[in-house]
Amino acid sequence: MNEIILQLKNVKKSFNDNDVLKGITLDVKKGEFITLLGSSGCGKTTTIRIIAGLENLDSGEVILNGKLINNLEPNKRDVNTVFQNYALFPHMNVEKNISYGLKIKKIPKEQIDEEVKQALKLVQLEGFEKRMTNELSGGQKQRVAIARAIVNKPSVLLLDEPLGALDLKLRRQMQVELKKLQKQLGITFIYITHDQEEAINMSDRIVVMNNGVFEQIGTPNEIYYTPKSTFVASFIGGANIYKINNKTFAIRGENIEINKGDLKAKVIEKSFVGGQLKISFLLDDGQILTSSHSGVDYPLDINQTVNIFWDKKYQIEVIDNG
Helix, strand or coil: CCCCCEEECCCCCCCCEEEEEEEEEEEECCCEEEEECCCCCCCCHHHHHHHHHCCCCEEEEEEEEEEEEECCCCCCCCEEEEECCCCCCCEEEEHHHHHHHHCCCCHHHHHHHHHHHHHHCCCCCCCCCCCCCHHHCCCHHHHHHHHHHHCCCEEEEEEECCCCCCCCCCHHHHHHHHHHHHHCCEEEEEECCCCHHHHHHHHHHHEEEEEEEEEEEEEEEHHHHHEEEEHHHHHHCCCEEEECCCEEECCCHCEEEEEEEEEEEEEEEEEEECCCEEEEEECCCCEEEEECCCCCCCCCCCCCCCEEEEHHHHHHEEEEEC
């Protein structure tokens, strides 16, 4: 797991006068599930398109299995990509979609049949060989797209928001199955999402991207509990940013206690979000803090004044980058 399979070294890319990637550097380990996490326009998709050879970089290096691949054609790179829209061939059935890449490589038919059979088993679609893609559900199409990618046994599999078109329940189910499949195959996954819960649930490491740079790289625990900047703290888990005495701290909502301490706060909003009750408080100095609680309500009224408290051990000092 410590062997480096992919390296990005000071990769830069601009479109017209817009600097999309501003010198990103990353080492990816063999067999790792690494997620690029960030909002739309931060450079996630451009990053994996450069790795795949679908986009040229302006400067820097992309190294795969120890070899510089900057100028290799996409079909010469040992990577495959799964897109959000699946990009399946509508005129081909499931079996032909999955076997397409193997036929291009002129693999013997007997071997192709066996590889397709194993791929369908892995994605739990045995018996779907002759189905046309328009007869499949969104979740089934997504599994076919993954089977088509893994049947080629790439060194690296790139996944660009592959669960984005699925409903919430199926999305959660597929997160578990995709993570299990990745560990079973041992293939390196580089995964794109803007969903921080998805990133935390699935990743070995998370790369938080913001405006063309890597804000922080770390395990889900490191990213959540020790964010380096205000952007990371607020983007992952929606931490409160609190400023006092020329210092900036992040405080998680679950660590704020009500009716304790001596910090006066007025209740300004209550909402049920992401399975938790969020209560927002206005402090005397104009700052707003939000606490998190289980349940759908709490015995507080809007405009009611209470005291709030948090243990200072939960204050995380962060760089204020807005």
